[in-house]
Amino acid sequence: MRLPDAIERVLLDEETIAAQVRQLAAQIDADYGDPDDLVLVGVLKGAFIFLADLARHLTVPHHVDFIALSSYNRGTVSTGSVRLIMDTRVNVTGRQVLVVEDILDTGYTLDYLIRTFRARKPASLHTCVLISKPERRQVEVPVDYLGFEIPDVWVVGYGLDYADRFRTLPYIGVLKREVSVRRVAEEDGTAG
Numbered sequence: 001m002r003l004p005d006a007i008e009r010v011l012l013d014e015e016t017i018a019a020q021v022r023q024l025a026a027q028i029d030a031d032y033g034d035p036d037d038l039v040l041v042g043v044l045k046g047a048f049i050f051l052a053d054l055a056r057h058l059t060v061p062h063h064v065d066f067i068a069l070s071s072y073n074r075g076t077v078s079t080g081s082v083r084l085i086m087d088t089r090v091n092v093t094g095r096q097v098l099v100v101e102d103i104l105d106t107g108y109t110l111d112y113l114i115r116t117f118r119a120r121k122p123a124s125l126h127t128c129v130l131i132s133k134p135e136r137r138q139v140e141v142p143v144d145y146l147g148f149e150i151p152d153v154w155v156v157g158y159g160l161d162y163a164d165r166f167r168t169l170p171y172i173g174v175l176k177r178e179v180s181v182r183r184v185a186e187e188d189g190t191a192g
């Protein structure tokens with residue numbers, strides 16, 4: 001398989017991801033039984049592919065909704081400030097909410113989401129994350145369903161991007177270090 005120039009190697013191939021997504025869906029099915037009002041809330045943009053695959057493997061009845069956030073300072077130093085760009089369409093009060101994220105990095109985004117949703121008094125609140133980078137964590141957040149733990153490398157594909165590119169690669173690949181280093185320098189304003 002020929003990889004795009006910016007990509008060093010495949011970290012998680014299509015089959016590995018698909019098997020883990022099926023496994024997560026089976027766990028969610030088993031845990032929720034016969035839910036009244038389960039809402040999957042995908043966090044845009046990154047979670048759109050994971051959510052689509054996960055939702056199609058679930059047999060429990062569920063609704064699908066989205067929320068869009070943006071974080072400031074995505075470079076080496078994160079301030080942890082998160083901005084809400086688009087809220088869910090449904091009112092989650094009294095519903096069973098499952099937040100679906102593509103990646104957990106510093107934890108600031110998921111922490112913000114958990115605090116935001118808790119304040120809205122859902123019947124239950126759980127989190128499902130495809131990829132976690134534990135080495136990068138700044139704030140501890142509860143993850144109920146986790147796909148993979150990976151080292152601190154910049155990954156793209158299956159929803160994950162580099163400068164909004166590579167989201168639709170069917171696998172998760174590692175970005176070449178020289179590419180990600182350049183990007184971080186640009187974001188920090190330290191690029192030469």
Ligand code: PRP
Pocket residue numbers: 043044045046047069070071078101102103104105106107108109110160161
């Ligand atoms: C990514 C990802 C998470 C967040 C995790 O989103 O989808 O929402 O970063 O990082 P954190 O744990 O450090 O908060 P990003 O801001 O890149 O936006 P995108 O999903 O639109 O690509």
